[in-house]
Amino acid sequence: MNQANEKSGAFEYLTTRKDELVGWARKFSIFPYPFVTACCAMEFMSVSSTMYDTDRFGAALPRFSPRQSDLLMVVGTITHKQAPILKKVYEQMCEPKWVMAFGVCASSGGFYRNYAALQGIDKIIPVDVYIPGCPPRPESVIDGIMQLQDKIANASHPIINEKF
Amino acid sequence: MDQGLLERLRERLDAEGREPVFAHGLLAVPLPREALLDTVNLLKNDFGFDLFLDVTAVDWPEREPRFDVVYHFYSTREHVRVRLKTAVTAAEPVVDSLVGHYGSAHFMERECHDMYGIVFRGNADLRPILLYEGFEGHPLRKDYPKEREQPLVRYRE
Numbered sequence: 001m002n003q004a005n006e007k008s009g010a011f012e013y014l015t016t017r018k019d020e021l022v023g024w025a026r027k028f029s030i031f032p033y034p035f036v037t038a039c040c041a042m043e044f045m046s047v048s049s050t051m052y053d054t055d056r057f058g059a060a061l062p063r064f065s066p067r068q069s070d071l072l073m074v075v076g077t078i079t080h081k082q083a084p085i086l087k088k089v090y091e092q093m094c095e096p097k098w099v100m101a102f103g104v105c106a107s108s109g110g111f112y113r114n115y116a117a118l119q120g121i122d123k124i125i126p127v128d129v130y131i132p133g134c135p136p137r138p139e140s141v142i143d144g145i146m147q148l149q150d151k152i153a154n155a156s157h158p159i160i161n162e163k164f
Numbered sequence: 165m166d167q168g169l170l171e172r173l174r175e176r177l178d179a180e181g182r183e184p185v186f187a188h189g190l191l192a193v194p195l196p197r198e199a200l201l202d203t204v205n206l207l208k209n210d211f212g213f214d215l216f217l218d219v220t221a222v223d224w225p226e227r228e229p230r231f232d233v234v235y236h237f238y239s240t241r242e243h244v245r246v247r248l249k250t251a252v253t254a255a256e257p258v259v260d261s262l263v264g265h266y267g268s269a270h271f272m273e274r275e276c277h278d279m280y281g282i283v284f285r286g287n288a289d290l291r292p293i294l295l296y297e298g299f300e301g302h303p304l305r306k307d308y309p310k311e312r313e314q315p316l317v318r319y320r321e
Contacts, residue, residue: 081296083317115303115312123319 022157026070026096027149028058033069035089038076040103043135052138057145066092071148072125077105078118090125096157098128098148103135110134169242173211177203190245197233197250201260204235204248208265213237213246216266219273221280225306230254233282235262252282261286279304 032054034044047054054060063069066089078086090099101121104110107130109119121127128151131144170191174184182195182203195203207213217236224230235248252259261284262269273284274293281302284290292299296316301308 080313080315083315087317114310115308115314118315119313123315124317126320 018159019155019157020153023153023155026157027152030057030059030071030098030145030148030152031061031063031069032059032071032073032100033064033066033089033093034062034073034075035086036073036075037078037082038105040075040105040135043133043138043141044073044075044102047138047141052142054142054145057142057149059145066090067094069093070097072097072099073102074099074106074121075102077110077112078121079116080118081116083118083124086121087124095161098152099125100144100148101127101130102141102144104132105134107132169211169239170244170246173207173246176206176210187247190247192247192249194249194251197252197259200248200250201262204237204262204265207237207246211239212241213239215240216262216268216272217245219262219269219276221276221282221304223280223304223306228253231257231280231282233259233276257281258283258285260284263287278302281305 034041036044046052048060048062059071066072070093072090072093074086090097099121101107105112105117106121107127109117111134113119118124129144129148131140133140136144170186174186174191177184177193180196180199180202182193182199184191184193186192193203215238217238219233219235222232222234224232229251231252231254233250233252236245237248238245250259257280259282261273263273263284263286269284270287270289271293273282273287274290276282277284277287277290278292278295278299279302291297295303298316299314301312
């Protein structure tokens, strides 16, 4: 009998909580959908590319269909005219899903206070992590991703819930 | 810049209630709105102003007539600009459309109609272009409340 295949009894089994295991898997495979509308896109490109490299967090692969993505990154100002589109994109995403408000315009409307700009995307869809800055530094974005990872890791991950 | 052309144009336009003056190196022509189409004809056909740059409006809430409608034209041959300015009242904010002269007037007049509610007689398509269907009022008028929002999606509780 091959010695390497013989069970030695050490490290053959691990016990863990289901939520921790699922959370660990999910937090390192965040597929983002970039909903990019404004100048924050420059910072999004910067944080995605080599220097800052969101691939280190498993969040590198942008999916250009909301149906394949986990994280909706709302990058830039949302106007009232665009709000129905954003809402539709959010509703097309499958559970589990998270939303990141990237920059002050997406978080609160920023310095736009007028007839056109939506005063924060949380008026229409739930938001998990807000990243301040106009535009945010890549370090802030990475901090936001890490906070989202913590949130995912510490959340409960029901196999079946009322939505799925 | 060909100052000679603008000087000739100024002399030619100085009639029919028009008062051409030089302002900031640009020929500015306040004129009654009845003279608009004739003036544009003259600019386009006789003086070669072939590019219609912009139409916008200015709201003077204290003044009667309340709105100025402002046009800019450019000559791509002579590289000079000219500005036309005509006043309309709030009760009847109507001017003639320039779609017969410049195709680009279609979109620019729609925008001006969105923002100021100026009606361009002869432009058959004044649907909203930057705003959306159902938007009430004209947001760049001074009496539009600056914090008024007209959301299309119902807000979350």
